[in-house]
Amino acid sequence: MLTPFERMIAKRYLWPGKGEAFIALVASISIGVVMLSVAMLVLVMSVMGGFRTEMLEKFSGLNGHAIIQAYGGELDNWEGVLQQVRETEGVINASPLIEQPLLASFNGRANAVFVRGNTDEDIADLNDKVLLGDIASIQPGSRKVAIGSRLAANMGARVGDTITIINPQGRTTPFGTSIRQLGYEVGVIFEIGLYDFDETFVIMPMEDAQTLLLLDDKIGLIEVTVTDPDNVEGILEPVQGALTGRAAIADWKTINSTLFEALEVERVAMFFVLSFMVLVASFNILSSLVMLVRAKTRDIAIMRTMGATRRNLLKIFVTTGTTIGTIGTVTGLILGFVLLYFRNPIVEGVAFLTGVEIWDPQVRFLTTLPVRVDPWEIVGITALGIGLSFLATLYPALKASNTDPVQVLRYE
Numbered sequence: 286m287l288t289p290f291e292r293m294i295a296k297r298y299l300w301p302g303k304g305e306a307f308i309a310l311v312a313s314i315s316i317g318v319v320m321l322s323v324a325m326l327v328l329v330m331s332v333m334g335g336f337r338t339e340m341l342e343k344f345s346g347l348n349g350h351a352i353i354q355a356y357g358g359e360l361d362n363w364e365g366v367l368q369q370v371r372e373t374e375g376v377i378n379a380s381p382l383i384e385q386p387l388l389a390s391f392n393g394r395a396n397a398v399f400v401r402g403n404t405d406e407d408i409a410d411l412n413d414k415v416l417l418g419d420i421a422s423i424q425p426g427s428r429k430v431a432i433g434s435r436l437a438a439n440m441g442a443r444v445g446d447t448i449t450i451i452n453p454q455g456r457t458t459p460f461g462t463s464i465r466q467l468g469y470e471v472g473v474i475f476e477i478g479l480y481d482f483d484e485t486f487v488i489m490p491m492e493d494a495q496t497l498l499l500l501d502d503k504i505g506l507i508e509v510t511v512t513d514p515d516n517v518e519g520i521l522e523p524v525q526g527a528l529t530g531r532a533a534i535a536d537w538k539t540i541n542s543t544l545f546e547a548l549e550v551e552r553v554a555m556f557f558v559l560s561f562m563v564l565v566a567s568f569n570i571l572s573s574l575v576m577l578v579r580a581k582t583r584d585i586a587i588m589r590t591m592g593a594t595r596r597n598l599l600k601i602f603v604t605t606g607t608t609i610g611t612i613g614t615v616t617g618l619i620l621g622f623v624l625l626y627f628r629n630p631i632v633e634g635v636a637f638l639t640g641v642e643i644w645d646p647q648v649r650f651l652t653t654l655p656v657r658v659d660p661w662e663i664v665g666i667t668a669l670g671i672g673l674s675f676l677a678t679l680y681p682a683l684k685a686s687n688t689d690p691v692q693v694l695r696y697e
Contacts, residue, residue: 287604291597294588295604298577311576312609315569319613319670320620322562326666327621327658329559332628333552334662335655337545340479349380349508350517351536353528358385359503360532367507369527375512375520380404382506383494388451389487391440398436398487400450402494402504411475411488418444418473425490429472433483437474446471450487452497467497507532560669566613567673574606574681585688595686602682603675610674614667628654 287295300309353360353370360366363381370379383402388395405424408431412420416434423429430450432442442448452465469489476483495501511520517536525534538545578585585598624631632654 287600288597290593291600291604295601295608298581298601298605299608311569311573315566315573315609316613316616318566318569319563319610319674320617322559322566323614323617323666323670324621324624325562326556326559326669327618327663328624328628329555330552330662330666331621331625331656331658332654333548333555334659335657337548337552338657339655340545340548349378349510350514351509351511351521351534352382352540353507353509353524353532353534355505355532356530358505359500360505360507361503363504363507366524366528366532370507370509370521370524373520373524375516376509377512378510380407380508381491381504382407382508383491383498383500383504384506385452385494385498388453389436389440389448390451391442391446391448394440396436396440397485398450399485400494400497401486401488402491402498403488404491408488408490411473414475414477416474416476418471420473422472423488423490425492427472427490428467428469428493429489430469430493431473431475431488432471433486434474434476435480435484436486437471439484442471444471444474448487450497452499454499465497465499469493563670563673566670567610567677570606570609570674571677571680573609574602574678575684577605578602578681578685581685582688585685589688598686598688599682602685603678606678606681607671607675610671610677614670614674617670618663618667622658625656625658628656 299312353366355363367379367381370376381404383400385400387398387400389398390396408423409420411431415431418431420431423431430448432440432448437443440448447468447470449466449468452467454465469487475488477486489497491504495503509517509521511517513520514537517538521534521536528534588598
């Protein structure tokens with residue numbers, strides 16, 4: 286705790302007088318650099334955390350946290366496997382799934398698509414992603430499908446139009462294999478938020494997909510959602526033995542390993558690089574305090590002769606420098622949160638001024654800039670800013686406390 290004397294002197298040194306404008310300027314620059322470095326750390330780490338979380342949620346929202354994929358693309362007696370997976374501890378949901386790359390055409394335009402056959406419950410879960418149409422109209426036997434917004438734009442298809450889905454693996458006839466072509470009405474246009482999904486996916490009831498792909502009552506995949514995505518391997522380990530020789534389990538880490546590992550490496554690297562900004566800011570605090578000590582050498586000597594102890598002086602200058610760092614850190618946090626709040630208008634404004642599309646969904650996978658604020662990261666950034674500021678005060682504070690009043694006042 287500071288004594289009233291220490292508090293008064295520290296407050297006086299935080300606002301140097303008119304003849305010490307240069308010291309005040311250096312201190313202001315120190316605050317500004319700390320503020321900007323902390324704001325950039327908050328902004329970058331929150332955006333990268335949001336990017337990872339948003340992508341995981343969108344991937345798992347359509348694919349689950351793991352996929353059980355049958356060898357050869359067809360899983361026999363899948364009902365027993367599905368029941369066993371659902372009874373596994375830690376599994377929230379498991380659903381049968383059919384997925385096959387095919388070709389869709391409309392008005393002479395052909396696009397490569399992924400046809401997904403989902404259960405009625407999974408199709409109903411897309412209700413909050415619907416842009417146009419009624420998800421309840423996608424029923425088995427209705428010959429209606431849901432397509433992504435980007436696919437609809439590329440094909441020029443609207444709700445009510447009929448698209449043709451082409452399955453090259455048709456029925457075998459004496460004259461060869463006949464290509465299977467079936468028309469489906471567009472009942473829903475949806476937007477997941479992942480560019481690749483919105484550009485390629487056609488969703489239909491599982492029974493219709495089985496008819497289109499000539500699978501009878503078979504399926505190809507089972508998607509699984511678990512309570513702890515980071516421990517999906519451990520949760521599904523009891524199921525692995527029963528699937529030996531029949532199917533393989535691929536979790537979200539394996540399916541998107543390259544992407545998520547790159548995100549994690551980039552996240553750590555960005556934190557390390559941006560931390561150097563805070564370190565540079567702490568050097569600014571150190572230099573401003575060194576100049577302050579040199580400017581106040583006579584005052585320090587007088588205070589020593591009047592009874593101020595070395596401990597008093599140490600606490601005064603440590604408080605002064607740490608306060609500068611704290612002000613910079615707090616204002617940096619505020620600035621960081623403001624930038625996060627207005628992130629999308631800022632990105633759009635920069636893109637408008639430069640003429641360059643900064644956030645390209647085709648590259649970034651997501652249509653908007655995501656954010657996830659981790660409280661522990663904020664605590665770590667705050668501790669980093671204030672901690673380095675504190676360390677930067679130690680040398681000038683020790684220098685001030687070791688001032689010899691006899692040497693300073695000898696010729697006064």
